[in-house]
Structures are given as structure tokens and as C-alpha cells.
Amino acid sequence: MKKEPPFDASKEKSLTGLRREILEIKTLYEITRRMGMPLPLEERMNRALDVLHENMGMERATLTLLDAEGENLTIEIAHGMDTQALKKGRYKVGEGITGKVVEAGEPIAIPNIGEEPLFLNRTGARKDLRRSRIAFICVPIKIDQETIGALSVDRLFAGDVSLDEDLRLLTIISSLIAQNVANYRLREQEKTKLQFENTELKRELAKKFHPANILGESKRMKEVYEAIEMVSRTRSTVLLRGETGTGKELVAHAIHYSSHRSKGPFIKVSCAALPETLLESELFGYEKGAFTGATANKPGRFELADGGTLFLDEIGDISPNMQIKLLRALQEREFERVGGTRTLQVDVRVIAATNRDLEKAIREKQFREDLYYRLNVVPILLPPLRERREDIPLLVSHFLKKANLENGKSVRYVSDEAMEYLANYYWPGNIRELENAIERAVILCKSETLEAGLFPIPGEKGHPAAIQLRFAAPADGEREEVSGDLPDAVEKLEKKLIQEALQKTGGNQRQAARMLGVTERILGYKVKTYNLR
Numbered sequence: 001m002k003k004e005p006p007f008d009a010s011k012e013k014s015l016t017g018l019r020r021e022i023l024e025i026k027t028l029y030e031i032t033r034r035m036g037m038p039l040p041l042e043e044r045m046n047r048a049l050d051v052l053h054e055n056m057g058m059e060r061a062t063l064t065l066l067d068a069e070g071e072n073l074t075i076e077i078a079h080g081m082d083t084q085a086l087k088k089g090r091y092k093v094g095e096g097i098t099g100k101v102v103e104a105g106e107p108i109a110i111p112n113i114g115e116e117p118l119f120l121n122r123t124g125a126r127k128d129l130r131r132s133r134i135a136f137i138c139v140p141i142k143i144d145q146e147t148i149g150a151l152s153v154d155r156l157f158a159g160d161v162s163l164d165e166d167l168r169l170l171t172i173i174s175s176l177i178a179q180n181v182a183n184y185r186l187r188e189q190e191k192t193k194l195q196f197e198n199t200e201l202k203r204e205l206a207k208k209f210h211p212a213n214i215l216g217e218s219k220r221m222k223e224v225y226e227a228i229e230m231v232s233r234t235r236s237t238v239l240l241r242g243e244t245g246t247g248k249e250l251v252a253h254a255i256h257y258s259s260h261r262s263k264g265p266f267i268k269v270s271c272a273a274l275p276e277t278l279l280e281s282e283l284f285g286y287e288k289g290a291f292t293g294a295t296a297n298k299p300g301r302f303e304l305a306d307g308g309t310l311f312l313d314e315i316g317d318i319s320p321n322m323q324i325k326l327l328r329a330l331q332e333r334e335f336e337r338v339g340g341t342r343t344l345q346v347d348v349r350v351i352a353a354t355n356r357d358l359e360k361a362i363r364e365k366q367f368r369e370d371l372y373y374r375l376n377v378v379p380i381l382l383p384p385l386r387e388r389r390e391d392i393p394l395l396v397s398h399f400l401k402k403a404n405l406e407n408g409k410s411v412r413y414v415s416d417e418a419m420e421y422l423a424n425y426y427w428p429g430n431i432r433e434l435e436n437a438i439e440r441a442v443i444l445c446k447s448e449t450l451e452a453g454l455f456p457i458p459g460e461k462g463h464p465a466a467i468q469l470r471f472a473a474p475a476d477g478e479r480e481e482v483s484g485d486l487p488d489a490v491e492k493l494e495k496k497l498i499q500e501a502l503q504k505t506g507g508n509q510r511q512a513a514r515m516l517g518v519t520e521r522i523l524g525y526k527v528k529t530y531n532l533r
Helices: 009-035 041-056 083-088 096-104 163-208 219-232 248-257 276-284 320-332 358-363 369-375 389-407 416-424 430-444 486-504 509-516 520-529
Strands: 059-066 072-078 090-092 108-110 134-143 146-156 238-241 266-270 309-313 334-336 343-345 349-354 378-381
Touching: 009 041, 009 163, 041 059, 041 072, 041 163, 059 096, 059 134, 072 096, 072 146, 090 096, 096 108, 096 134, 096 146, 108 163, 134 163, 146 163, 219 248, 219 378, 238 248, 248 266, 248 309, 248 349, 266 276, 276 320, 320 334, 320 369, 358 369, 389 416, 389 430, 416 430, 486 509, 486 520, 509 520
Parallel strands: 238 349, 238 378, 266 309, 309 349
Antiparallel strands: 059 072, 059 146, 072 090, 108 134, 134 146, 334 343
């Protein structure tokens, strides 16, 4: 009969140690995996603490963190503890075992909490301490040597359990928790910073576009301010009318930031800048595969403006087909993306703007009458600069300061001759043209004072850039009649002036613009409008 080998106590002890090491590795792997899940921090920590119970038999694993002031400790997450017990788990630094661990930054292991006077059992989660024979282990959680909290567990008293081994394991786990908490705090700080910057930016925008910062003290501008204040309190669609350069976009911003929608987005679309197909996808968005190049779903400007304001600039230039689609979106507050079938609904306040004569466009069947009435709920007419000449000195002063700041100049004054010159000019490009003229003069100025000669505005007698433009007499020597209402007569005269200028300059729009006293951009727009190419 074969004899059994003698019992080797050291070998059994070695086997037990190997099992413990394997179990610890498995536990650390599982905790690391659960902490890396794309979940909120609290959920990740809960799942990690569950592993201590499942793998290591540790009860009531508890994560306690310091508050922002660094004075009080609160149980944030605990395994096997109800909500009422969690609410009771509050300590001051230095109070109880957990408080001592956080205060000293060193771990503590209590073999029997029933015999430990420092153990407070404030949560009431452990009953009949003397008979239950529970060991309590608590380790600090540190970020860059700073203790931010503690990790603690209960361990049922047993002779084969080494508290030193548990301390070592929990210290490793606490470092993993510290990394997660540090990353979470960093993200929260960045989030708070971005939210603060976003709030400050919106506050600055609201301040910038507040009607008080739209310059002008003339009677005509006061009427505009009253209209802005009135319409800002409503949900109505607004139509801004006025020539190019009168500040329609600035007024649209002012309406938005003065309204209850000021915290929502302000989205702008320049309708004349896009062809019909692109404009539709910009306004309403498109679905993946709707056309070549549509590789993903894209929300349109209506969706992006939900809860805020959509500014449709140059609305008079959209095609008849787009007018129909826009009318439906305005009436029903619903639409479908290009290539989509799902009907979307949005809460958007629409502000439209145009420098075109929409009434004439309606008569000529170029603009839908029903869309006009849908847009023209509250019209606001912005006066051209020539009808508010008393505001020119105020505007000149503002643009002078702005040009100095942007160009590193220190021009302080405007001569009387220059101011008179600016006040008497027609300003076909309105405020935008005035701003450009001031900036150019500041750049060219070699002294502290802007003189009249720095403003190359054509059409003024004696100015070096002046070019006189006269109509050729009719061939039959008879007087040419201009008939029709005033807008038609002005349009005919403007068209003829442009034709004459283009003929004299051989079609050179830059020279023609100088002759007419307008910017090249404005002339280009007029040439396109009157189809003079």
C-alpha cells in the first residue's frame, strides 16, 4: 500500500497565497474595467465597489469625499447601504475613524469595531457590534499628495484573513479611484469654465446689440428704438426694410437679445449668397444619402435656431420654389429635411430683412403675396443715412475711435471742413460706407486731425477725385420725360445713370462706381438687379 506524503504546512500556505494573488489581480482588472465604462462617475464607482463584495467578500464598501471647503466629509457612494443611512454619513475632518484617516492621510485597520471607541457607527448600518465581530479598514484617497476622501470596507472577522493584505489591496484601489475623481473634477472644472465663458459671451453680446448701443439720436432712429422695444416683447415675425448698409443685421441682433429668447441661439442665413438647392439644405437640413456628398445627417438652420431666432437676410432674393417651402415652414412651424420623410417641428422666431421693393416684386409676380404678408407682420423701416444727417457727427466719432483702436493710430480730431464735407455727402452706401471712409482716412492720416482731402468721395466740386457725370442730350433735341410714381421714376433715373457711367468707362465697374459716388459692391449689386451686364 502506497503511503501518503507527509503534510507540508509551508506548501499549503504558499498555495493559499497564490490563490489570493490571482483573486486580487482578477479584482483589480474588473474594477479597472468598470471604472473605464462610458457612464457617469457615480455609476462607475458603484459598479467598482460591487466588485469588492463579489470577489473579496468585503461588506459596505464606502466612498467618502471632502466638500469644496475641505472641512466636512460626506458619504457619496456605498455598497449595501440604504438612502437614509447615506444621509446620516457626515463627518468633520478628524472625527471618527474616517475623519482621522483623512486628517492624517494614513490608513487605519480596526480588527473589531465592537471594541473600538473611535468607531461612531453614525449611519446605523451595523447592528449589535460586539457580537458581529466586524473588522473595519479605511484608506485615504489622494490626488497629488492631497487627501480628498477615504475608501472603507467591513470585513467579517476570520482567522484566515490578513488585514495587512486587505490594506494593500484597498490602497491600490484608492489610487485608481483618485485618478477617476481627478479626471472627473478636471472635466467639471472645464465644463464650469465653458459655461461661465458662454454666459459671459451672451451677456457681452446682449450688451453689444442692445438698442442703446445702436448709434443715433435722430427722430427717425428713436422711432426704430421704440419699434425694437415693442416687438421684442412678442413672438411675431419681423420684416426689416431699408437700403444696403443701414444696419438691418444689427437691429435683428438687438431684437433677439432684448427678447425672452436671448438665451437661445441667433442663427443667420444670407439668402442671396446661396443657390436654391443649397439654400434649401441650409434652411431645412438633409438626410444621409439625400444627394451626392450627403454622407451623414445634417440639421438645418431652422433646427439650429430652435428656441431662439432665425435671421433671414436678403429674403427678397429667394426663388419662387423656395418661397413656397419657406411659407409652409413659417405657417405650420414644421418641415422635412431634404431626402427625409419625418416631419420636424421647431419653436423659432423669424426676422427677415430686405433692401428690395417687395410690393413691386409682387406686382411683377416675382414674390409671393401670401409669403409677403406672413413676413410683414411687424415691419420696421431703417432710414438711410441721408435722412438722419444729425447722427453723422456721433457716428464719425464712434468710427474714429474704432479705426484708431484697430489700426494702432491716434487720430483725435476731425476738421470743420471735413465734418461739413461728410455731413453733406449723399452716402449711397449708408453707415457701412461711412465706416469704411473713416477707416481709410485714419490709415492715410499723418497728423492728429482728419482733413477733407482724406475723403475721396466723388461728385463734390473742387475735390481731387471728383468726376462730373452728365447725361447726353436726346438725339432729337427734345426733353426726356420720366413718368410713373416716385419709386419708378427714381429707379429709371438710377438705371440710366449707371448705364451712362458704364458707357463712359467702357464697362469698368470700379471707375463707374467712383463716378457715381458709390462703392464697387453696391454698383455690382445694382448692375445685377437691373440686368445691365
